[in-house]
Amino acid sequence: MPTxxxxxxxxxxxxxxxxxxxxxxxxxPVIWLILKLLKIKLPEKKQKLVQEEExxxxxxxxxxxxxxxxxxxxxxxxxESKYKEKQIDAxxxxxxxxxxxxxxxxxxxxxxxxxxxxREIQKLNMPNLSKLISEFYSPEFAFGTEDxxxxxxxxxxxxxxxxxx
Numbered sequence: 001m002p003t004x005x006x007x008x009x010x011x012x013x014x015x016x017x018x019x020x021x022x023x024x025x026x027x028x029p030v031i032w033l034i035l036k037l038l039k040i041k042l043p044e045k046k047q048k049l050v051q052e053e054e055x056x057x058x059x060x061x062x063x064x065x066x067x068x069x070x071x072x073x074x075x076x077x078x079x080e081s082k083y084k085e086k087q088i089d090a091x092x093x094x095x096x097x098x099x100x101x102x103x104x105x106x107x108x109x110x111x112x113x114x115x116x117x118x119r120e121i122q123k124l125n126m127p128n129l130s131k132l133i134s135e136f137y138s139p140e141f142a143f144g145t146e147d148x149x150x151x152x153x154x155x156x157x158x159x160x161x162x163x164x165x
Contacts, residue, residue: 065108065164072104072161080154090150094139097157104161105129128160 083093102114122130
């Protein structure tokens with residue numbers, strides 16, 4: 001069973017198509033060379049402006065810091081009582097403590113850290129706060145955290161508030 005394949009000769013394509021392809025290949029370098037010789041600048045590619053992150057403005061607390069500390073330590077005590085009375089589990093206790101500490105920092109500094117991620121908190125140069133929040137992340141966002149030493153969490157939260165200046 002013989003088969004024949006009829007191939008077209010390379011130059012048997014349309015002459016117009018060949019001319020167009022050659023012009024398209026040669027034209028851009030020629031235009032570029034002419035613009036360079038005439039010293040005409042092409043518009044430059046726009047680059048995204050990288051905004052520097054602004055440091056948050058730290059304001060003095062409206063109430064004296066010692067009053068704030070007492071108030072928020074009482075809130076931590078209330079969460080601990082609820083936990084011990086089995087009204088809330090360890091996960092909920094961590095969520096509430098994180099919220100309390102974040103509110104305290106907001107009231108003490110004026111920086112609204114209530115909705116900040118851990119990474120944003122770490123950029124604030126508040127090492128005690130970022131360490132505490134990072135400790136709370138696992139119990140806050142994971143179920144089945146019964147094996148976590150919650151007494152340490154209560155103690156650490158109190159320590160951050162007490163040592164705040």
